[in-house]
Amino acid sequence: MKLEKTTAQNSYRYGWLLKRIFPYIKPFLGRIILTILVAIPLGLLDGVTAFALKPYMDYVIGQKDLIFDWHFIHIDLKYTLLALILPFAVVIFAGIQGLLRYLNEYLTQWVSQRITMAVKSDLFTRMVNMDTKFYDENTSGIVISRYMNDPQTAAATLVDQLTTMITSTFGALGLIVVMLYSSWRLAIVGVVVLSIAFLPVALIRSVIKRTSNQSIVIGGSITTNINETYTGNKIINSYNLQERQDLKLKEQLRNAFDVSMSLIKRAAWMSPMMYLIASVGIAIVLWYGTDLIIRGVMTAGGFASFVTSLLLLYKPVKNLGRTLQSLQTVFVSLCRVFELFDLQPEVQNLPNAIEMKEIQKCIRFENVNFEYNEGIPVLKNINLEIKKGETIALVGNSGGGKSTIANLVPRFYDVTSGSIKIDDIDIKNFTLESLRDNIAMVFQDNFLFSTTIRENIMLGNPNATEEDLQNAVKAAHLEDMLKEMPAGIDTELSERGVTLSGGQRQRVAIARAIIKNAPIIILDEATSALDNESEAIVQKALDNLIKNKTVFLIAHRFTTIKNANRIIVINEGEIVETGTHEELMQIENGHYKHLYEMQFRNQDKMNV
Numbered sequence: 001m002k003l004e005k006t007t008a009q010n011s012y013r014y015g016w017l018l019k020r021i022f023p024y025i026k027p028f029l030g031r032i033i034l035t036i037l038v039a040i041p042l043g044l045l046d047g048v049t050a051f052a053l054k055p056y057m058d059y060v061i062g063q064k065d066l067i068f069d070w071h072f073i074h075i076d077l078k079y080t081l082l083a084l085i086l087p088f089a090v091v092i093f094a095g096i097q098g099l100l101r102y103l104n105e106y107l108t109q110w111v112s113q114r115i116t117m118a119v120k121s122d123l124f125t126r127m128v129n130m131d132t133k134f135y136d137e138n139t140s141g142i143v144i145s146r147y148m149n150d151p152q153t154a155a156a157t158l159v160d161q162l163t164t165m166i167t168s169t170f171g172a173l174g175l176i177v178v179m180l181y182s183s184w185r186l187a188i189v190g191v192v193v194l195s196i197a198f199l200p201v202a203l204i205r206s207v208i209k210r211t212s213n214q215s216i217v218i219g220g221s222i223t224t225n226i227n228e229t230y231t232g233n234k235i236i237n238s239y240n241l242q243e244r245q246d247l248k249l250k251e252q253l254r255n256a257f258d259v260s261m262s263l264i265k266r267a268a269w270m271s272p273m274m275y276l277i278a279s280v281g282i283a284i285v286l287w288y289g290t291d292l293i294i295r296g297v298m299t300a301g302g303f304a305s306f307v308t309s310l311l312l313l314y315k316p317v318k319n320l321g322r323t324l325q326s327l328q329t330v331f332v333s334l335c336r337v338f339e340l341f342d343l344q345p346e347v348q349n350l351p352n353a354i355e356m357k358e359i360q361k362c363i364r365f366e367n368v369n370f371e372y373n374e375g376i377p378v379l380k381n382i383n384l385e386i387k388k389g390e391t392i393a394l395v396g397n398s399g400g401g402k403s404t405i406a407n408l409v410p411r412f413y414d415v416t417s418g419s420i421k422i423d424d425i426d427i428k429n430f431t432l433e434s435l436r437d438n439i440a441m442v443f444q445d446n447f448l449f450s451t452t453i454r455e456n457i458m459l460g461n462p463n464a465t466e467e468d469l470q471n472a473v474k475a476a477h478l479e480d481m482l483k484e485m486p487a488g489i490d491t492e493l494s495e496r497g498v499t500l501s502g503g504q505r506q507r508v509a510i511a512r513a514i515i516k517n518a519p520i521i522i523l524d525e526a527t528s529a530l531d532n533e534s535e536a537i538v539q540k541a542l543d544n545l546i547k548n549k550t551v552f553l554i555a556h557r558f559t560t561i562k563n564a565n566r567i568i569v570i571n572e573g574e575i576v577e578t579g580t581h582e583e584l585m586q587i588e589n590g591h592y593k594h595l596y597e598m599q600f601r602n603q604d605k606m607n608v
Helices: 014-061 079-128 132-137 140-182 184-197 205-231 233-238 242-267 270-294 300-341 402-408 432-437 453-458 466-475 479-484 502-516 532-546 581-585 591-606
Strands: 066-070 073-077 362-373 376-387 391-395 417-422 439-442 520-524 550-554 566-571 574-579
Touching (some): 014 140, 073 079, 079 140, 140 205, 184 270, 184 300, 270 300, 376 402, 391 402, 439 532, 466 479, 466 532, 566 591, 581 591
Parallel strands (some): 391 566, 520 550
Antiparallel strands (some): 362 417, 566 574
């Protein structure tokens, strides 16, 4: 699946989204409930100041004592005492609200970060188990953006927005209660007007979905460009491509700006629209409230309390509007996250897969056909048998299908038709883990991790002993190189091992393959990028690696293939010739003979 073809089609199925995210919420449900319980009084306390205004205006300013009788409850407060109590009460409640706000923020962030961590962890587990085709189809930028940014937007923001919504909702409810307490007539007017102010929020859902999807694609392209600039810095400098990369990024940033502004252009009018509607409501309240005071239906203190509540109500209502808008973005990101969870690798274990032990007889290709893209054949009717302990060399023109044959053995891809069998068992019937445990690979450009040389080698077999490690180092001819390193085998490598030469990286990779001690070895042009001196050392290391193994050699150098038991000539996806060097050289106008004359003869003379 190409991740840039994002649809987020389930982003408005809120029940479905809640069901999918609930397993991540469930472990922290207690803290989430506590957060909600804190958010409720936090919101309700917004109305304390407005509530206090009515008795303050009516009794303190009006210089009247507060007398309250209800059943057995009798309160008689002097207005002078009330003048002292009310300000202190407002300050105390403000202090309590501040404490609750801190607790709410801490709990919200704690839960948000834990949920985000869990989602990212599970998504990364899915990502590392995706097959090679997934990485062929998707750029690094879009993968990083989808697997890291979306969970951050979705999981981290979700709890925060929900608690904000709860706080704002109860803040609004508290103020509405104060408004009802002050005047139910005016309260009806205020609530109706503010309800109308919410209508614009529902109108921009589709815009948010579309622009959010576009943003993730553009963001992925920007990340890819930065990754390529970092990785390809030597090419950029040697070909003076700085301006090209710069212009490319500027264009991507312009596109990101245009997409962002298209959302803002449609969403920014919400705030002034809500403000205008709220202002109309306030105007109606002022007109109607004045009439009520003149007619003696309500007191000036009640009116002051009501107007203060109405003005304070604008903030939580505005926050609710923003929160609902933000939640739409969260739901789109959340939907994209679950799209990633629903991805399945094309290459995976069959339900009743068995463990592969060791190769006993042979590896056999039977009528194997393969296509990377439908309708474009890469391999055509490949029939080949490699006996245990045999070394075969795959040669041919570039793009002929040599590496593809090697990539099918560890099931980086599955054959389009036909089968590959080890000891008469189709490799699809083996678990991927056990199949790949029996295969060691050395590539032309081997990847080294940004850790120590020791750890890079031990990746081949984490359970290897120190003696195994030293034997692998010796067999890979790494001893002299390690003596020159500042910390020897414990020297930290930079990203991708770029501080090592090509030959040094190859020998570390060979040591990794040696310590794995797998019965099947695949060498994919392992010496093609090296100079003659480096190749000679690496070739000695390779000779130690392939001893008593079943080996696939893919090479452009005669020194690598001359000692193979058989040479398989691949041309345009078909096996056209098979035999030893001497046998193939006897074929007049043969493909191998022509290849030897064109590519291998000079190498052969140089090594005589």
